[in-house]
Amino acid sequence: xxxxxxxxxxxxxxxxxxxxxxxxxxxxxxxxxxxxxxxxxxxxxxxxxxxxxxxxxxxxxxxxxxxxxxxxxxxxxxxxxxxxxxxxxxxxxxxxxxxxxxxxxxxxxxxxxxxxxxxxxxxxxxxxxxxxxxxxxxxxxxxxxxxxxxxxxxxxxxxxxxxxxxxxxxxxxxxxxxxxxxxxxxxxxxxxxxxxxxxx
Amino acid sequence: xxxxxxxxxxxxxxxxxxxxxxxxxxxxxxxxxxxxxxxxxxxxxxxxxxxxxxxxxxxxxxxxxxxxxxxxxxxxxxxxxxxxxxxxxxxxxxxxxxxxxxxxxxxxxxxxxxxxxxxxxxxxxxxxxxxxxxxxxxxxxxxxxxxxxxxxxxxxxxxxxxxxxxxxx
Numbered sequence: 001x002x003x004x005x006x007x008x009x010x011x012x013x014x015x016x017x018x019x020x021x022x023x024x025x026x027x028x029x030x031x032x033x034x035x036x037x038x039x040x041x042x043x044x045x046x047x048x049x050x051x052x053x054x055x056x057x058x059x060x061x062x063x064x065x066x067x068x069x070x071x072x073x074x075x076x077x078x079x080x081x082x083x084x085x086x087x088x089x090x091x092x093x094x095x096x097x098x099x100x101x102x103x104x105x106x107x108x109x110x111x112x113x114x115x116x117x118x119x120x121x122x123x124x125x126x127x128x129x130x131x132x133x134x135x136x137x138x139x140x141x142x143x144x145x146x147x148x149x150x151x152x153x154x155x156x157x158x159x160x161x162x163x164x165x166x167x168x169x170x171x172x173x174x175x176x177x178x179x180x181x182x183x184x185x186x187x188x189x190x191x192x193x194x195x196x197x198x199x200x
Numbered sequence: 201x202x203x204x205x206x207x208x209x210x211x212x213x214x215x216x217x218x219x220x221x222x223x224x225x226x227x228x229x230x231x232x233x234x235x236x237x238x239x240x241x242x243x244x245x246x247x248x249x250x251x252x253x254x255x256x257x258x259x260x261x262x263x264x265x266x267x268x269x270x271x272x273x274x275x276x277x278x279x280x281x282x283x284x285x286x287x288x289x290x291x292x293x294x295x296x297x298x299x300x301x302x303x304x305x306x307x308x309x310x311x312x313x314x315x316x317x318x319x320x321x322x323x324x325x326x327x328x329x330x331x332x333x334x335x336x337x338x339x340x341x342x343x344x345x346x347x348x349x350x351x352x353x354x355x356x357x358x359x360x361x362x363x364x365x366x367x368x369x
Contacts, residue, residue: 031205031225031367061209061364062234093320095267095331102267104330134236134296140360141285141294144236144318146332165332167318173292199234199366200206 035200036064044069046190050182053196058137058175060198065147068128069192071183073118076153077160079184080129081110082145082168084176094168098151098160110182111168114149118186121153126192131166136176143170203369207231212357215240219350219363226305226344228367233348235282236296237361241354243286244321245295249278251349252311252339259340266319266333278351279337282317286355294361295319297333304345311345313337 037060042051056063071078079096094111096103105112114129131147145168153160170176181194205228210219224231239246251260260279264271273280282297297317304311317333339345350363 031202031207031227033202033205035202035206035366036204061206061362093330097267097332102331106330132234132296132298134234134298135362138236138360138362140292140358141236141238142292144294144296144320146296146298146316146318148316165316165334167320167330167332169293169318169320169330199204199364 032200037198037200039196039198041193041195044188044190044192047072048188050180051188051194052178052180054178056177056179056196057198058177060137060200061135062199063133063136063176064197064199065131065133065179065194066128067181067192067194068126069116070126070189071116071118071186072189073183073186074120075118075185076121077115077127078118078186079115080113081182081184082113083110083180084143084170085174085178086180087170087172091171092168093171094166096164096166098164099162111145111170112166113145113147113168113181114164114166115151116183116192117153125152127151133176139173139175142173143176144168205367207365207367209362209364212237212361213359215356215359217351217356219357221348221365224346224348224365225367226346228305228369229303230368231301231304231345232366232368233299233301233363235284235350235361235363236294237284238289238294238358239284239286239352239355240358241286241352242288243354244288245283245319246286246355247280247353248282248284248297249351249353250281250313250337251278252341252345253343253347254349255339255341261338261340263336264333267331279313279339280335281313281337281350282315282335283319283333284352284361285320289320293320301345307342307344310342311339
């Protein structure tokens with residue numbers, strides 16, 4: 001193994017590039033502790049129309065979002081939409097897949113990140129979304145999102161109890177510095193919680 | 201020790217053909233891999249193959265499910281851990297995946313990988329895929345995982361492809 005300047009080691013013969021080791025030159029493969037850092041958290045007020053994380057620092061490699069709550073709308077569920085960098089142009093592609101099929105949106109003005117229970121769902125039911133934003137600060141490629149969504153709008157059949165997955169794409173290579181979440185109809189119920197983490 | 205620690209990161213350069221994480225410490229309970237990028241091969245998307253511990257034998261099984269179908273590969277020389285965009289995609293389009301590798305250091309059971317991938321092939325027709333790819337992968341070995349090798353099924357990684365490996369306590 002050949003040591004190179006800073007904190008990289010050469011890959012074996014026949015492989016190109018470097019494996020970057022945390023901890024600086026001469027370090028063993030020591031973990032870089034505390035790699036998931038809370039950037040901000042928002043607890044919604046009743047009737048809040050959107051949740052926005054702004055001035056997101058570009059110092060992390062990936063973003064991770066955890067969002068749990070409920071919406072206010074005369075329906076069992078509403079979709080949670082995502083915009084980044086205040087871009088409301090037709091620049092989003094997304095797919096939402098559950099046990100019934102997939103709903104695809106091409107060139108939409110926002111991406112679908114999941115669903116929340118709404119006013120006609122049983123009281124106090126909430127839904128949650130966990131989402132990754134890989135290499136959000138990079139400028140080499142257009143941006144992608146991947147999310148998982150616990151989905152429940154009823155406790156008796158044929159209501160939904162299930163899981164959903166969403167894949168989203170933003171047609172821009174710009175670094176993401178702002179994330180806005182909103183309901184496709186209605187508003188957020190009070191005490192919905194959105195937490196944004198940076199992964200080093 | 202942190203509950204979530206970065207073990208290594210590769211940002212590809214020089215059109216490299218593989219990404220390698222070696223000497224993975226056996227001090228965490230699970231691993232998480234986050235990858236986003238592109239391949240140079242002439243296709244819309246391409247699978248990313250994974251091998252553990254330098255094992256090139258026919259010891260891997262994979263099931264990939266998207267909204268159209270499930271593809272199963274048994275007894276392969278690598279498992280398909282995710283999908284990235286490739287050269288016939290529009291410029292700049294990337295695909296990404298996130299993988300969990302539970303109990304990677306355990307020796308009681310053979311190893312499993314669970315991945316979710318954001319997949320985009322075109323944007324103009326319902327016959328084109330914009331969707332979610334769920335992947336279950338299996339390595340027929342009870343050995344602790346100490347290294348991970350990633351490679352596009354064809355072509356090389358486009359420069360700027362990012363792979364991050366995390367340990368979860």
